[in-house]
Amino acid sequence: MAMFLNCQYYSTALQHNTQIQVIIPTPEGQEQITGEETKKRYDYKKGLPVVYLLHGAYGDCSSWVRFSNIERYAQSHQIVAVMASVENSFYQNMYHGNPYFTYITEELPAFVTALFPVSEKREDTFVAGFSMGGYGAWYVGLSCPERYSKIAGMSAAMDIAELGKQCRDGKVEGPFAWENIFDNPEQLAGTEKDIFELYRRCQENGVIPELYQACGTKDFLYEMNLDAKRRLEKMGAKLTWSETEGAMHNWDYWDKEIQKILDWMMNKTCI
Template structure:
């Protein structure tokens, strides 16, 4: 697996931003064990996962705290790990336009720079906690770009999340007033994932397949139960799992493997 750290100027954000990227390449194990090394041929590209961090995190979290490089290598999957600060993956009311950056500028940059597929069927999003919400937000904002989206311990029912006080002993790393012009009106807005789904359904647009997983001892478990009921009521293509676990990297390292097993991966290079 090739690891590339990129720092580039984002015109949307108005500052330099960092990006970690994994691109499948042959490794020594495959050579020593005489495995097929069909990585490179004319026009070859790879399926791609945009993998999002949670609150307090950044573009380094997934590669430092999980074995995502090894898991992606086994599937010949490219992985894009951007930073989005504590933006909740919004075009912030007072702050930067992270949603536009991620769904427009970043995808254009990635497709022009790295050998990743340009097809919707080969492009996926996933994330943890705040990034679990972000993964679905990206996919539902640009459903023509992403075919599958996965949330691990995600803050999916954002209206319910911001309606409640911060969990005991925890302070939020973000203020609703910095994210939304009208934080009291999140429900039904474009920040509300369920409102986005209803809007896409009314337009008869193709929805991404959704994977949702949460630990049963996680403080965010009740919000995931609420989200599950709402997603099921909307009739989306939902795969739901829950396992023993809390809001930590042990859970996310284990269950990102479940996400990769769920994705329609071909474990090989693709053409475009």
């Protein structure tokens, strides 16, 4: 089984104690441990691939471990998984609140690479998330394309401007204090908060991570994801699209889909 660490430390960016959870694959393999000699499968000195797993609204760093089998999946895929807490912030440097984008993209990777056996190479660094964290993965990855080689979002809030409008109109419920998160929440389209604008900037600069977009057909964000897929492909984006018939906005779906994503990240299969 993998090594599981629950770390509490002082964050300079957040200016308070915070918690992260880290899963590190270990040499003994799966649950069957015998007296036979164990072959070391991992080059810890070289550094292991790492995926930053982002949580959704209402969640925190414990969401992935509590509701999925990510510990087993990280072990079998030989990848380090890192999970942090950002409240209901959409992974932003909040207008009134904590600078979570700086924390996630700068302080956290520096902390992780200093303490754990992870690679610092772009080709070994990935980010994935679901729902709010699905938007977060695309937002973080496309904002810092020089740091992440692959981005994956499940049931992602792909169109932050449209989601804000739906929340203001009462069509979608959520725990988001939009005025605290964004300085101008009604004018997000075309800004650096907008995934489509971020993708355009990546194109302009010639550095684009590989992209994975997944959603179930019964998810309340399904139509938004379909529209985002069409818009991105019209812009010339090459993305891996995964659609699951009947799947909803829940952990039954995300637990299955993250296995496909890890396969994709580790080049084990093509979807």
